[in-house]
Amino acid sequence: MTQDIDIAVAPDPENAVRWIAALNHLPDQAAAEIAGEEDPFQGDYLHAIRVNDEFTVDVLPSVAGISFDELETHAVRIEMAGGSLRVLDLEGLLLTKRGVRPKDIADREIILKALTQS
Numbered sequence: 001m002t003q004d005i006d007i008a009v010a011p012d013p014e015n016a017v018r019w020i021a022a023l024n025h026l027p028d029q030a031a032a033e034i035a036g037e038e039d040p041f042q043g044d045y046l047h048a049i050r051v052n053d054e055f056t057v058d059v060l061p062s063v064a065g066i067s068f069d070e071l072e073t074h075a076v077r078i079e080m081a082g083g084s085l086r087v088l089d090l091e092g093l094l095l096t097k098r099g100v101r102p103k104d105i106a107d108r109e110i111i112l113k114a115l116t117q118s
Helices: 011-021 068-072 090-095 102-117
Strands: 005-008 049-053 056-060 075-080 083-088
Touching: 005 068, 011 056, 068 090, 083 090, 090 102
Parallel strands: 005 056
Antiparallel strands: 049 056, 075 083
């Protein structure tokens, strides 16, 4: 259903070291291209960094104009085999679907339906 994975990250250099190292564990190690950059969100990377590895990962300092700090208030931890993962709750995900793209509109309808059923 999805063509890529979006990861919202705190846009600071110390955090960049961590997420670049984590993405460098992907099979093709495509994140190695940005390893060592002092601040990867400067210069050409003002909005997002796309890492094309075995699958595509978009690394974003904000999503749909919503800052990482605001999105973080909607983060919840889910348990999975082998560990846990922080994801956006439905309200946070809905905030990121304010666009006019048909995909955003369809996603919004599904999220709203899930919110009314919970």
